[in-house]
Amino acid sequence: MASSSSSSLSRVVVKSSDNNLFVVNKKVASQSQLLKQCIDNMEEKGTNDVILIPLSNVTSNILTLVLEYCEKHADFADDDNNNQELKQWDHEFLKKFDYATLNSLTMAADYMVTKSLLNLCCQFIADSIKDLTVQQIRQIFDIKNDFTPQEEADIKNENAWAFR
Amino acid sequence: MPGFISEKRRLTESSMCFSNHSKDAHETRSQAVNDCYVPILPGLPDDVAKLCLALVPRTSFPTMGAVSNLWRSFIRSKEFITIRKQVGLLEEWLYVLTIDDEGKESQWEVLDCFGNRDRILPPMPGEFKMGFGVLVHHGKLLVMAGRTVSDGAASPTADVYQYDSSLNRWSKLSSMNVARYDFACAEVGGMIYAVGGYGLDGESLCSAEVYNPDTDEWTLIESLRRPRWGCFACGFEGKLYVMGGRSSFTIGNSKFVDVYDPDNHSWCKMKNGCVMVTTHAVLGKKLYCMEWKNQRKLAVFNPDDNSWDTIPVPVTGSLSIGFRFGILDGKLLLFSIKHEPGYRTLLYDPEAAPGSEWKTTDIKPSGSCLCSVTMKA
Structure with a gap:
């Protein structure tokens, strides 16, 4: 809880790994527990300066996406994750990314401790796994088939007993 | 709006927040890369x-x-x-082992939390068996030991099979040290115990063993002082309770409870068990039993003070109905042993307001119920 009188600044500056600076509304930044903790720590120290938070793991194109998400979600209450409009927005938001971008976004959400975005990304990846065949999963996620031919035959045999 | 900053201002860099955040995670991740x-x-x-x-x-x-x-x-x-x-x-599922009218073919039916039949498991591997032990552990169904009947002669087996609910597959685990049937089994503290039963040539057993699911190993533990068979077991507060069945020590049925304490590897006895139990189930922190001599009462054991309580069963229809217990959603279900078209499954809810604990439900296996277990997976 930041109660210091010097914490009048409503914005912070976030620096991406490729050294671009983003001015972010404090309420938006607080969607990330990492940023929120930084802000709280700095405010406890009673600084009057603009707070600069460097993120060594997040590039500016991914940071832009995370902040876009945070900005949207800052408009809704914490317990409003079931809001239909927000859900729709989340879905549209993630739909447009390729797998590499989705991966980077997931990692950024993990790193920046933006739990709702992390869960959203993981669920999105999970939902895409759901509709894939074994071959497609290996191809899309670049996973090596390390079964022996015998093991593979056994598994196929088992799975012939599909859920009925 | 987030956006690129254009003007130069006095900035104070926050440096402290990276020293502690997710450091451990990153360290373990990079270690793993090297390996x-x-x-x-x-x-x-x-x-x-x-x-x-x-x-x-x-x-x-x-x-x-x-x-x-x-x-x-x-x-x-x-x-x-x-x-x-x-x-x-x-999710919670009820796995019910049903058997056809000739008593030859059995199958595991899976009922979902609404009692709808979801699927049937692939057939159990191995020969047709009776007198085996069944329990659920971390999303796996274990079917342990039992006797096979060929040419009219019963022969005990030590085979243990596991059904993996995620992969929909049976596999064989390590066998028990002692082939046995009609024994007691239960999980205590993540370990699985098998106690007593009949062994080779119908010899009654006092041997007991424990299975460690992490290492897939059965290890013999301290035996019971006297053989015991036809018994059942449950685990409470880190202790194993073996009840019912018969013991060579007593004439008739044993009222004693053998209690095993895994911490000091020893057995002790308690006097007030119940006898001739036809079905049992653990619900909440209590053991529910149905005694053969009175199938219109539940006998309820409270391990906190080792006391027994009885609850009358509202009789519906035929008096000859015998029951098997099932547990779903924190409620005790009373399935009919025999296929009884007119019987509606009784449901006992221990959390319900006094007077409204009993209801009936449409949840019902398709055939005669041999046993049922609750799977959370």
Whole structure:
């Protein structure tokens, strides 16, 4: 809880790994527990300066996406994750990314401790796994088939007993 | 609006927040890289990848289990169930073993939490058996030992099979040290115990053994002082209780309870058990039994003070109905042993307001019920 009188600044500056600076509304930044903790720590120290938070793991194109998400979600209450409009927005938001971008976004959400975005990304990846065949999963996620031919035959045999 | 900053202002860099955040995670991740590490999902840290896999609907598990060894072993792991539990995805299922009218063919039916028949398990491997032990452990159904009947002669087996609910597959585990049937089994503190029963040539057994699911090993433990068979067991507060059945020590049925304490590897006896139990189930912190001599009462054991209580069963229809217990959604279900078209399953809810604990339900296995267990997976 930041109660210091010097914490009048409503914005912070976030620096991406490729050294671009983003001015972010404090309420938006607080969607990330990492940023929120930084802000709280700095405010406890009673600084009057603009707070600069460097993120060594997040590039500016991914940071832009995370902040876009945070900005949207800052408009809704914490317990409003079931809001239909927000859900729709989340879905549209993630739909447009390729797998590499989705991966980077997931990692950024993990790193920046933006739990709702992390869960959203993981669920999105999970939902895409759901509709894939074994071959497609290996191809899309670049996973090596390390079964022996015998093991593979056994598994196929088992799975012939599909859920009925 | 987030955007690029254009003007120069006095900036104070926050440096402290990176020293502690997720440092451990990053260290373990980079260590793993050095050790010829294969990620579950390339590009993602394993803890995140595991969450992704755990969020996939269960119908895709067999497909996922066929992707790679790493995926397969993760889906079979305790951790997989644990993560699914954390994100609230565990569902409860009733596995009911039913048998046809000739008593020759049995099958496991799976009922969902509404009692709808969801599927039938692939057939149990091995010969047709009776007198085996059944229990559920971390999303796996274990079917242990028992006797096979060929040419009219009963022969005990030590085979143990496991059904993996995620992969929809049976596999064989390590066999018990002692082949046995009509024995007691229960889980205590993550370990699985098998006690007494009949062995070779129908000899009654006092031997007991414990299975460690993490190492797939059966180890003999301190034996009972006297052989005991036809008994059953349950675990409470880290202790194993073996009740019912018969013991060579007593004439008739044993009222004694053998209690095993895994911490000091020893057995002790308690006097007030119940006898001739036809079905039992643990619900909440209590043991519910049905005694052969009175099938219109539940005998309820409270391990806190080792006391017994009785609850009358509201009789419906034929007096000849015998019961098997099932547990679903914190409620005790009383299935009819025999296929009784007119019988509606009785449901006992211990949490309900006094007077309204009993209801009936449409949840019902399709045939005669041999036993049922509750699976959370």
